[in-house]
Amino acid sequence: MIQYSVYSRITKNNDDSKKYCREVKRIIPPCGSVRLLQITEKQYTKMQILLGEKTPTENLLDDKDIMLI
Template sequence: MSYSALNQYRIMWVLVFFDLPTETKKQRKEASKFRKKLIDDGFAMFQFSIYLRNCPSRENADVHIKRVKSILPEHGHIGVLKITDKQFGMMELFISQQPAAKPEVVQQLQLF
């Protein structure tokens, strides 16, 4: 695989933002099930209602976005954002006004 296939414009990040109702036991169960399915698909928690996943290509990112769409809960607000690794790298993170490190990229095996 050439360097161009793995450059910062080809590698993608998929971010899933959600605000799900949790007032009833059934709603809490649905919200928990949605989060578990995200984790099962390789997403990691970035903040409580923001999960992200690194993908080696736009095509791979589209596969994971399709999976997210297939598990949408009945109620709540869900957003999905696909950005390049270059764009993700420009993000500034802070914890209590102190600069923070970006999440580590999990190396994933890519099969052809």
């Protein structure tokens, strides 16, 4: 397993995702492990909840690209 911390960022489109990715690359530390996974809204909606339930904030999402960091 590689997860220690997971952060997510919702972006309006692919151009915004690329811009945010460049910003992350600019500020990452020189050592360690940082990975970025970009998924579409369609892929995000296929996520299965194994425990718990959606938060009120998740129910407000509309058609946007989602970037998990």
